Amino acid sequence: MSAMKIKKGDTVRVIAGKDKGKDGKVLSVHVKDHKVVVENINMVSKHSKPSAANQNGGIVQMEAPIDVSNVMLLADGQATRVGFRTEDGKKVRYAKKTGKTIN
Numbered sequence: 179m180s181a182m183k184i185k186k187g188d189t190v191r192v193i194a195g196k197d198k199g200k201d202g203k204v205l206s207v208h209v210k211d212h213k214v215v216v217e218n219i220n221m222v223s224k225h226s227k228p229s230a231a232n233q234n235g236g237i238v239q240m241e242a243p244i245d246v247s248n249v250m251l252l253a254d255g256q257a258t259r260v261g262f263r264t265e266d267g268k269k270v271r272y273a274k275k276t277g278k279t280i281n
Contacts, residue, residue: 182246184214186206186207189201191249204216214249215242216241218241220241220244221239221241225237258276265279
């Protein structure tokens with residue numbers, strides 16, 4: 179299985195779906211399912227029972243996972259594909275549009 183090109187903390191742009199064109203920060207990555215959770219993207223209403231954390235329960239707005247193929251990494255404010263190369267014996271990601279290394 180190849181490495182994931184999107185990591186937690188990256189800023190991405192949605193390229194398909196109901197939130198197309200929006201930008202957000204990646205909150206979590208689900209490698210097995212090839213999905214990512216992006217801040218304020220793909221918001222859904224979840225019905226929750228009362229619990230210790232949420233005394234009243236009710237309807238809660240939360241982010242749902244979106245397929246990783248529907249997002250592109252933002253580098254210098256523009257969406258770009260991601261590639262891998264070795265620098266000083268380490269595998270690093272780089273932006274294919276600009277050629278710059280992504281930290």
